[in-house]
Amino acid sequence: MIHEVIVTTVSEKNIVHIAPMGIQLIDDRVIISPFRPSQTLENITKNNLATINFIDDVRVFAGIVTKYKKDWELEDIKDKSVVPRLTLANTHYNVIAKEFKDDEKRPNIVCDISKKVIHKPFMGFNRAQFSVIEASVLVSRLRMLPIEKILQEIEYLKIGIKKTAGPRESQAWKWIEDKIQEFQKENMK
Template identity: 50%
Template sequence: MIYESILTSLSLEGKPHIAPFGIRERNGLVLIAPFKPSQTLDNLLATGNAVLNFTDDVRVFAGSLTGHGDWPLRKTDKVNGMVLASALAHQELELVEMKDDTARPELYFRIVHEETHAPFRGFNRAQAAVIELAVLVSRLHMLPIEKIETELNYLKIAIEKTAGERELQAWQWLVDKIENYKAAMTGENQA
């Protein structure tokens, strides 16, 4: 099972970095597998710490892929890190093992501390649709544009029926990114 979370990390100079990551549980440890190259990977190896933020504010997922990445953070309690102000819960992690790989190393962490800040309010289809489109946008250069458009048109149904303000904003950022990508592709074709 994979849980989509927001991973916050710090560079050696203390600069926070926010990125969505799918995380897995393996034998009581948390497995994070970043594709190289990755600022998150560099930070995790430099500091040995990560913070997992579980949030239903899908603007943070869409924002990190579309240039809207400046979200309020506060310092963590037990490890040197930052937690998202909008997190419903968070976990503070310490690196215990790394299996290196040329494409996608596996990093295993133990949970040092965890906290719940607000209740889970139930599933929302528009939030799930934004996460799906965010995954597609993170693979924009690898997937055929026709596949992205077909999936977008299906996911839009959940947006139209169930979105609130935050979901609409996040959705629009992703749609704009796809439109800009298509325009750049057309420009390249005409050149």
């Protein structure tokens, strides 16, 4: 099972990086699988640290893949051995990388969990949130998938938005639609 989360990591220059990732939870260990090359992979390789943000505010996924909003508020912590979490996270796990299963495309990084904190309750499933997550994956593959397939899937995902979105999901969906339009304009030149 893959859990769609936001992974925060820290670079050598102490800059926090925020990226949507699909992780696995197996026997109380976390497996992160960043593509090569990626900032997330580079950061974890340098310091073995990451924080997993389980979050139902899907604006973070859409904001990052569209690049329309990349800076999200982080917890203010002084401890350099911990990567800050997003203040919007429902739950966060601090993790330490223990095992690196290399792969030329997508290595698996097996991590121990050093701390788990629940901040906000789970409020049930929401179809619009699912739509935004799926659409964010499509946006992150704009250059890899045929545009017709993307537009067709977006039309279907829009149903969940129309029927069940709140303000956060509507904002995220606007970013998704604007990004796809921007991409189409650039590629029709």
